[in-house]
Amino acid sequence: MTAERSDPTALALRWLARREYGRLELRDKLLRAGYDAGDVTQTLDALVAAGYQDDARYAEMLTRTRVRQGHGPLRLRQDLQRAGVELAADTEIDWLVQAKAVYQKRFGDTVPADAKDYARRVRFLTGRGFTGDIIRRVLAATGREGDFSAD
Numbered sequence: 001m002t003a004e005r006s007d008p009t010a011l012a013l014r015w016l017a018r019r020e021y022g023r024l025e026l027r028d029k030l031l032r033a034g035y036d037a038g039d040v041t042q043t044l045d046a047l048v049a050a051g052y053q054d055d056a057r058y059a060e061m062l063t064r065t066r067v068r069q070g071h072g073p074l075r076l077r078q079d080l081q082r083a084g085v086e087l088a089a090d091t092e093i094d095w096l097v098q099a100k101a102v103y104q105k106r107f108g109d110t111v112p113a114d115a116k117d118y119a120r121r122v123r124f125l126t127g128r129g130f131t132g133d134i135i136r137r138v139l140a141a142t143g144r145e146g147d148f149s150a151d
Contacts, residue, residue: 075129
């Protein structure tokens with residue numbers, strides 16, 4: 001079945017039945033499938049009007065997923081920007097609690113043995129997308145933060 005003979009709405013609905021998509025992501029998928037840009041725009045407008053595609057709903061889903069995966073605010077913001085959607089203003093996440101949970105899962109109750117281990121833990125939390133302030137506060141809770149922070 002070629003893109004010229006099929007309906008972009010049917011294909012988009014099939015994708016949306018599996019999971020949420022942002023408008024930008026859905027547009028890119030339809031264009032890669034070979035549909036005309038005008039048809040894609042009309043299809044997306046119709047899907048939004050019918051309530052099948054909603055960027056706010058997509059942002060909520062992506063936020064829940066990234067938080068559940070243990071990612072921080074910087075990673076979440078990057079993923080949302082890449083998807084072309086905004087973080088909902090009413091989203092309240094305690095990033096310090098989230099960072100402590102991620103740290104606890106990875107390192108348990110152990111304290112950094114030396115400066116190299118401390119740096120490894122900082123890199124881990126940085127890679128997860130947590131801010132420097134949150135990382136310092138999490139590591140300060142281990143009781144050894146002052147010993148290695150200058151290194």
